[in-house]
Amino acid sequence: MGGIKFIIDMGxxxxxxxxIFIFAAGIFYKVYFEYYKTPQPLKIxxxxxxxxxxxxxxxxAGDVLFFRSLAKGTKLLFVAGWLFHFTFLLLLIRHLRYFxxxxxxxxxxxxxxxLLIGIVMLLSMIVLVVRRFLEERVRYVTLxxxxxxxxxxxxxxxxxxxxxHEPFRPDVTAVKAxxxxxxxxxxxLKLLTMEPAHAPTCFMFVTHLGLVCLLLIYFPFxxxxxxxxxxxxxxxxxxNNPRSVRYINPWDKG
Amino acid sequence: xxxxxxxxxxxxxxxxxxxNEIIQEYIKFEKIKYYPVELTGDIEVPKLxxxxxxxxxxQLLTSxxxxxxxxxxxxxxxPDWKEVFLAKMDEILKKYRSVKLFLDICVRCGACxxxxxxxxxxxxxxxxxxxxxxxxxxxxxxxxxVQGRLFGSKFVNGEELSEELLAMWYTYFYQCSxxxxxxxxxxxxxxxxxITMAAREILNSVGLVQKYLHEIIDKAQVIGNNLGMQQxxxxxxxxxxxxxxxxxxGVEDIRIPIDEEGADVLFVTPSADFFASPHIESLYGYAxxxxxxxxxxxxxxxASEGGNFGLFIHNYEHMKKINKRIWDAARELKVKRVIGGExxxxxxxxxxxxxxxxxxxxxxxxxxxxxxxICEFTLDLIKRGALKIDKSANEEFTVTMxxxxxxxxxxxMGGTEFxxxxxxxxxxxxxxxxxxxxxxxxxxxxxxxxxxxxxxxxDDMLATRVKGAMxxxxxxxxxxxxxxxxxxxxxxAICKAQMSKMLPTYGFPMEEVGGIHQLxxxxxxxxxxxxx
Numbered sequence: 001m002g003g004i005k006f007i008i009d010m011g012x013x014x015x016x017x018x019x020i021f022i023f024a025a026g027i028f029y030k031v032y033f034e035y036y037k038t039p040q041p042l043k044i045x046x047x048x049x050x051x052x053x054x055x056x057x058x059x060x061a062g063d064v065l066f067f068r069s070l071a072k073g074t075k076l077l078f079v080a081g082w083l084f085h086f087t088f089l090l091l092l093i094r095h096l097r098y099f100x101x102x103x104x105x106x107x108x109x110x111x112x113x114x115l116l117i118g119i120v121m122l123l124s125m126i127v128l129v130v131r132r133f134l135e136e137r138v139r140y141v142t143l144x145x146x147x148x149x150x151x152x153x154x155x156x157x158x159x160x161x162x163x164x165h166e167p168f169r170p171d172v173t174a175v176k177a178x179x180x181x182x183x184x185x186x187x188x189l190k191l192l193t194m195e196p197a198h199a200p201t202c203f204m205f206v207t208h209l210g211l212v213c214l215l216l217i218y219f220p221f222x223x224x225x226x227x228x229x230x231x232x233x234x235x236x237x238x239x240n241n242p243r244s245v246r247y248i249n250p251w252d253k254g
Numbered sequence: 255x256x257x258x259x260x261x262x263x264x265x266x267x268x269x270x271x272x273x274n275e276i277i278q279e280y281i282k283f284e285k286i287k288y289y290p291v292e293l294t295g296d297i298e299v300p301k302l303x304x305x306x307x308x309x310x311x312x313q314l315l316t317s318x319x320x321x322x323x324x325x326x327x328x329x330x331x332x333p334d335w336k337e338v339f340l341a342k343m344d345e346i347l348k349k350y351r352s353v354k355l356f357l358d359i360c361v362r363c364g365a366c367x368x369x370x371x372x373x374x375x376x377x378x379x380x381x382x383x384x385x386x387x388x389x390x391x392x393x394x395x396x397x398x399x400v401q402g403r404l405f406g407s408k409f410v411n412g413e414e415l416s417e418e419l420l421a422m423w424y425t426y427f428y429q430c431s432x433x434x435x436x437x438x439x440x441x442x443x444x445x446x447x448x449i450t451m452a453a454r455e456i457l458n459s460v461g462l463v464q465k466y467l468h469e470i471i472d473k474a475q476v477i478g479n480n481l482g483m484q485q486x487x488x489x490x491x492x493x494x495x496x497x498x499x500x501x502x503x504g505v506e507d508i509r510i511p512i513d514e515e516g517a518d519v520l521f522v523t524p525s526a527d528f529f530a531s532p533h534i535e536s537l538y539g540y541a542x543x544x545x546x547x548x549x550x551x552x553x554x555x556x557a558s559e560g561g562n563f564g565l566f567i568h569n570y571e572h573m574k575k576i577n578k579r580i581w582d583a584a585r586e587l588k589v590k591r592v593i594g595g596e597x598x599x600x601x602x603x604x605x606x607x608x609x610x611x612x613x614x615x616x617x618x619x620x621x622x623x624x625x626x627x628i629c630e631f632t633l634d635l636i637k638r639g640a641l642k643i644d645k646s647a648n649e650e651f652t653v654t655m656x657x658x659x660x661x662x663x664x665x666x667m668g669g670t671e672f673x674x675x676x677x678x679x680x681x682x683x684x685x686x687x688x689x690x691x692x693x694x695x696x697x698x699x700x701x702x703x704x705x706x707x708x709x710x711x712x713d714d715m716l717a718t719r720v721k722g723a724m725x726x727x728x729x730x731x732x733x734x735x736x737x738x739x740x741x742x743x744x745x746x747a748i749c750k751a752q753m754s755k756m757l758p759t760y761g762f763p764m765e766e767v768g769g770i771h772q773l774x775x776x777x778x779x780x781x782x783x784x785x786x
Contacts, residue, residue: 034354034358035351035354035355038348038349038354039351040350040351040352041350041610042607042610043606044352044448044606045665046434046438046445047663047665047674047699048671048672048674048675048698049666049671050671051669051671069438069439069440070363070441072438073365073366073369073439074364077365081441136301136302137364137367137368137379138362138363138364138367140382141362141367141382141385142362144411146361221400221401223362225358226359229355229358229359229442230443232351232355233355233356233359233444234352234443235352235434235443235444236442236443240665240666240671241669242606242609242610243609243623243625243666244623244669246613247609247610248610251570
């Protein structure tokens with residue numbers, strides 16, 4: 001048994017570090033080299049667009065927080081999409097309880113409703129999947145990759161919900177200890193000397209975490225970069241004042 | 255190219271044919287019959303009808319002289335087109351963040367799928383904005399992403415370059431009028447126009463150059479205007495307009511000044527305004543406004559074109575060269591202000607891009623927007639009571655307004671977020687008593703393109719134009735039926751040309767189309783100046 005546990009500990013720790021590295025490096029590369037460094041030659045805001053930068057900030061906040069552009073179109077997509085993203089965010093916040101000690105009050109607030117949040121998230125994703133399949137036009141443009149990422153996240157949510165219940169329930173203190181240990185700066189070094197952090201002995205937990213790592217690795221190479229890409233979208237982030245403020249084409253800056 | 259001889263190829267002449275020969279077969283131009291639909295007043299989203307409009311192939315530009323001047327291959331598709339194609343695409347991806355980002359971040363949510371007027375008119379799935387973009391994204395994923403390069407096109411839903419794919423590009427990127435309506439509904443503001451512009455320039459670089467659009471780009475650079483009118487022809491045309499004005503108004507000193515140094519205002523407008531109908535009616539209107547305001551103005555034979563078709567492809571140099579004429583003329587004539595006439599894309603280039611390309615305009619009077627739109631100018635005069643208006647001259651009209659795509663979704667007017675909607679309407683209401691808007695989802699930021707914008711106005715595109723005009727025609731029919739509207743006011747030369755053809759096609763009288771300044775011109779009472 002010790003051998004298997006060692007292999008799982010080693011494997012899981014390495015996977016977590018590799019996933020976080022690929023995710024962080026990938027996103028950094030995308031954002032810095034591909035979006036930030038690529039010039040935008042001309043002003044192409046999409047009007048009506050505010051004529052000052054604070055207004056643009058508000059417009060973008062409206063898009064990010066309330067999906068305002070999406071809300072102009074199909075309501076079903078808007079509602080399902082927004083619920084999915086919002087509940088996703090809530091669950092991410094809830095997971096902070098594994099990363100912070102002591103756990104902040106705002107996180108413990110979710111204790112009672114976290115199952116409900118998970119179920120809402122799952123339902124909204126089912127709507128998104130079914131919609132892709134049933135709506136003729138969307139089915140035409142849907143790729144396998146679009147289903148893949150939906151099902152991947154759904155699998156994460158399902159394993160997450162199962163983790164709350166017997167017989168899948170892990171020892172929560174062991175989980176927290178494992179994560180805190182992974183976060184300690186000396187742990188990666190100990191990997192080299194074959195002393196990995198101790199993962200909780202719980203198959204469902206290993207699956208859940210493994211799927212999350214898969215998502216992180218997949219993230220920078222996929223459409224999921226829309227999350228960071230939006231902020232660089234020139235039709236949304238440019239101020240609508242081309243006449244009063246001269247925009248310099250980065251090409252001309254030499 | 256194509257060294258391997260595959261005996262089982264579907265083209266029985268063998269695979270050793272030149273790429274140009276293959277592509278010419280795919281994109282052979284044919285005259286196509288078009289049928290307008292029966293109007294009901296409602297815009298219904300059609301069922302998917304694959305290949306509904308695949309047979310519309312724009313005509314190719316074949317004049318070697320013109321191609322050489324534009325810097326594009328002269329003998330059709332280059333034998334080494336694949337390398338050139340990828341090199342050009344790589345260049346654009348590095349030079350335009352818009353293109354790079356928009357190829358990356360689409361999640362195919364489908365919000366745009368029922369927003370394009372060409373999709374609504376045809377049901378052709380490749381006219382759904384996201385599907386149109388996917389034509390390029392398939393190539394992008396295969397050749398420009400790590401996973402595509404490592405694992406090949408199957409894994410990433412990519413596509414190898416082929417003449418067939420090229421033919422699809424040539425077909426469907428000339429069924430996008432770059433009107434940006436899809437972008438309004440996109441959660442990330444993905445602008446298909448940017449993708450289309452890039453695709454067209456890539457097609458140009460390998461030797462597939464569309465005739466109508468690029469002939470005009472050439473004419474605007476070489477001769478100075480889209481219609482290819484020489485200087486003396488312009489002078490003649492404008493003198494004729496002036497004679498007409500004097501005759502019809504009875505005012506002796508009303509003028510269309512040409513190349514007058516030291517005038518306050520340089521006025522630029524699409525060259526179609528010089529004689530096309532109904533465009534010319536707006537020219538009368540402009541002249542009357544300037545005359546009555548008592549502001550000295552001039553047109554220029556050097557900058558005899560406001561329109562700038564260089565915008566429609568991602569080729570900065572063409573656009574810049576065409577735009578330069580205006581600012582050269584402004585300096586030469588020592589004007590204090592530049593005002594632009596009624597034109598959609600012209601306005602976007604003139605006011606959004608000029609400042610970047612040829613600014614700063616510190617030689618112009620900073621008291622006024624640099625440059626200014628004729629509607630801003632006229633509305634200001636109306637508000638200040640500087641024009642004597644007799645609305646009863648337009649009594650016979652119940653007016654509605656078609657927001658031009660490039661104006662409505664292009665940039666501010668009057669320095670405010672919604673000015674581009676309010677100011678033109680303000681002018682109309684200032685000279686007409688009866689104004690009714692078309693249904694909300696067809697105007698303002700959600701306006702439909704006229705169906706012929708951004709290089710699709712050629713006669714070879716008539717089938718596309720008729721289908722694409724459907725949503726606007728439905729909306730017009732709606733207000734005509736319910737509110738008795740009988741005048742469609744426009745602020746764009748392309749809209750005017752398209753609508754004066756589409757209205758009769760859909761069974762409306764052609765005279766119901768006109769510019770806003772046509773209405774202004776009718777209502778202005780010339781004579782005793784009240785001063786400003």
